[in-house]
Amino acid sequence: MVPTMVLVADDSHDAQRTEGLRDLADAVARRDEVPVVPAFGPGPEVAATVDAVEGPLVVVPAFLAGGDLASAELFAGLDLDGRFDACATAPLGAVPSIVADLARRLAEAGWRQGDGVVLAADGTPAQDERRQVAAVARMLSRRVQSPVQVGYLSAWAPSVSDAVARLRRNGRPRVAVAAWQLVDGAERERLGDLGATAVTAPLGSASIVVDTLLAQHRAATARLAA
Structure with missing residues (x-):
């Protein structure tokens, strides 16, 4: 079973971000490699969305390392310790x-x-x-x-x-x-x-971003299967 990719970010402080995050989730889903669940919003809503996804699942930051303070704080607060069928990837960085x-x-x-x-x-x-x-x-x-x-x-x-x-x-x-x-x-x-x-414009749903997110998901899938 292919683990669900749960894309996580905080869009509660900035309405402009919502459309871009949805576009990113849609771009990943269009590759048809993995099931994709967007989890965007304030912390409690994101945590509830993650909890509602049946495993296996990979939680993937929809933000760059050091590029989104609110999302980084939200992501750090997610608790996956009780789920043997879940893991998280690091935010995209110096790729x-x-x-x-x-x-x-x-x-x-x-x-x-x-x-x-x-x-x-x-x-x-x-x-x-x-x-x-x-x-x-x-x-x-x-x-x-x-x-x-x-x-x-x-x-x-x-x-x-x-x-x-x-x-x-x-x-x-x-x-x-x-x-x-x-x-x-x-x-x-x-x-x-x-x-x-x-x-410059934000990186958005560029092919290289989608490619890298999917590569992270594949690596995390291998960890879950080990």
């Missing part, structure tokens, strides 16, 4: 193919060789997610051959605006913002207000 797609989006948004780049993440208290964001910045810097500063929207320092200002002080008048976001939301407007040269 080379995803970073390559982010670099492509920078070019499409108007970034040019020599421009500074800020990787705009949300931030979480989790040290592993912080390391993932730093790894993405290093990988992106190598791809675009330009300095990449990390800036945060909700947690940690520096802020995105501080990171943009630092690059400009260091001789980079043109600065592009790479949004480390899976789906659109209110933070998109905040990034647009920075006066950056370019701001």
